[in-house]
Amino acid sequence: MQEITVPPVVTGSPVGGLADAVFLHAREAPGRVVLGRKSDGVWGDVTSGELASEVLGLAKGLLAQGIRFGDRVAIMSRTRYEWTLFDFALWAIGAQPVPVYPSSSAEQVHWILYDSECTACVVEDEDQAMTVGSVIDRLPRLLRLWQLDAGAVDGLVRDGLQVSEDVVHRHRSAVTPDATATVIYTSGTTGRPKGCVLTHANFMFEADTMVARWESVFQARPGEQPSTLLFLPLAHVFGRMVEVAAVRARVKLGHQPVLAAAELLPDLAAFRPTFVLGVPYVFEKVFAAARRKAETEGRTGPFDRAVDTAVRYAEAREQKAFGTGPGPSAKLRVEHQLFEKLVYGKVREALGGRVRYAMSGGSAMSRRLGLFFDGAGVTVFEGYGLTESCAAATANPPGAIKYGTVGRPIPGGTVHIAADGEIWLHGAHVFSGYLNDPQATEAVLRDGWLATGDLGRLDADGYLTITGRKKEILVTSNGKSVAPAALEERVRSHPLVSQCVLVGNDRPYIAALLTLDMEGVAHWMAMRGRPRLPAAELVLDPDLTAEVRRSVVAANTLVSQAESIRAFRVLAEQFTEERGLLTPSLKLKRRAIEKVYAQEVAALYQS
Structure with a gap:
């Protein structure tokens, strides 16, 4: 398709x-509560009239x-x-x-x-x-x-x-609807940020479409008021769309300025939202924290069985939705119910206890993680979009989720796959151009179509899978083209790995630079009765390196030998925004990383 x-x-x-x-x-x-406001550590209500x-x-x-x-x-x-x-x-x-x-x-x-x-x-x-x-x-x-x-x-x-x-x-x-509502500047992964001009009509169409089609998300159970705690940056188009949609749909909206788990989790518990909108990082952190807690309590085996059960349960429901299976068997339903109180309820409690739906965007979520949350009672609708498309351009629809994809076009939108695999978008959510930059505008807007620069494919049911970015494709000296995103995501899924960036342009094979998840490493060391070590010593630890190698081996199963990661280096420092290696939306600045770590990259190719 x-x-x-x-x-x-x-x-x-x-x-x-x-x-x-x-x-x-x-x-x-005028008396309906529409916002939550935190003052001196206590949440208070703000009505429509106020x-x-x-x-x-x-x-x-x-x-x-x-x-x-x-x-x-x-x-x-x-x-x-x-x-x-x-x-x-x-x-x-x-x-x-x-x-x-x-x-x-x-x-x-x-x-x-x-x-x-x-x-x-x-x-x-x-x-x-x-x-x-x-x-x-x-x-x-x-x-x-x-x-x-x-x-x-x-x-x-x-x-x-x-x-x-x-x-x-x-x-x-x-x-009027065609008036400019805001100018949002792109992250600037490949150059100077460009100002995306978005109209009132762009936001109204996007927000109203999301609320109407994903009504189950923006509604609540009888006796509950729909509410969400916004912890995405309002400087990003995703956070801005959430703000607008919540106000237009009369959903109680709270604000949380700190994404770190130590700050976020207590506010989730106090605010108790009915749904959340986040990036995969948030769901990864909730899952990792739950598994570390189970391991600390000596319940690793039961937790891992609960995860496997949740994944199989969600897969069975997915198959039923698409007419390829009968749904969860009686035996699987019993197993699933067994873990409800032991594991799944506690995972939901970490999100405040009332969350049943979530939306995820910004980067790819692993299929297995999405299935786990679904099986644990939190349906995650993954989507895809850009600043230029006023946030979501595609999303998985209610009742027909395909985990591992970013869904179908939002209603009123069109997705087209160009001959070279580039994703083109059309609809009332597409921006009107870049401020003061007609040349850049002409490069991406073609007769109303937005050429995204992203690569993808549509399956027979019209579900989109992102395969990479045109500018990020690595071409080895042997002429092999490799899209890094899927491999990087698989390596990052290991609890000890924080970040991964592939290198290999004009070189004989693909290699990787990795950083460590320090919370995961501290837990891993403690469970083995080993003292904490400075980061510079950790990256030289042979046992830790062997454990990290497992994530690389697992990632290599996704691709052919010619596309596989042949060498890697664990770094003592994180890729951070402060160091100029991440955008504010946490995307890798690949060129900057390769420049800063040029010596380490060169060492990966010395035989």
Whole structure:
């Protein structure tokens, strides 16, 4: 199959802008809880009426400070309540928020604010204020800088007390669906970030389509209010789409600024969301923590049997959904029920106890991990998309999930596989182009089709599998082409491996650079009664190297000998964003990694 279109589920053209939903909900159900806000460690409720009042007050303040229709305002912050306030307040007056990752360097900040011609900037803390301050002399259009931790919201609300509410609503009524909602800059894995122009219509179509088609996710059980804890960065399009969809669907939305398990897990337990949206990393961490706990308690055998049972149970249900099997047998159902209380319930408890559905994107999730969570009672809908497609372009549909794929086109969308295997997308979710860069726009937008740069294939049922990126294909000196993603993912699935990057361009064979998962290593050492060692000594440990080699051997079973990993090197340091080796969305900067570790790469090819 080379192309598939899925009929739309959203009827009629969108009207107005994104801020309209806030005020509509306030009129229809002012007492309904729509947000959760954490203050002094305690979660409190925010109603529709309260949200509309706060958005209106902030919008008045922005007008009082000179922000006008069409102005761009940068937001440089972690995911927090105030970001959502600023988004909807800016949208209410026809302005355009420009997200900036809080970890961005001074030069990255300068480029984004300069290229987007921002007239103002919101930062979270003093460090970010200093980052902006260090380049402000090269930003002639930047007139105002507000700091959240220094009372920016309260100050702006005071500034706007004399502004009439009608002025805000006149601005809001002038916003049309084709107006620019935001400019989101790409991660810049292969060069300078480009500003993706996304309209109000893009977000409304995307959010409303997801809510309508994946209704089971955005609804809750009788007596429960649907809710989600957003821990994705709001600087990323995925997090932004979640924010918009939650507000439009009246789903209670909470914000969590720290992705680390020590911070995230307690808030999941306190907030108790009914669904979560994350990246595979989150689900990998939950699984790894559960297995380490079982091993510490001497229950490794039962845990691994529970995992196997969950995978087989989910596979049997998958086969039934596609008419290739009868579903779980009576014996398998009994086995599955046995592990419900012992294992599966505890895994769900780590996500807050009420989660039954999740969505995953950003990178590939292993088929086995997805099957395990499904068998453990958490259905994970994996999808695929880009900033240029306003988040999800494909996703696995309810009742017909194929784990290991990223599903079918979202309703109203089309996926086409070009002759060279490149994925092309079409639909109302596709962006209008790159800001100030018509040449780059023409390179990816062709008669309404978005050429993604990703490679994939469609199966007979129209499900998409991502096989790699055109720019990441490795070609050995023997002429063998290798897509690194699947091999890297398989190596990373080992509990001792954190990151993996393949090398081999113009070289005789494929090799790999690996980093260690230090939590997994600490547990592995403790279970063997061995003392903790510095990272520099760990990478030389023969037993640890032998264990890591198993992950490489397992990955090699996926490919032919000519495509296999022939050598690897375990590194003492992580690939981090601070070192310039990861993008803010945790994607590998392959060229930078090869440059930094040129000596180690060369050693992999010395016989």
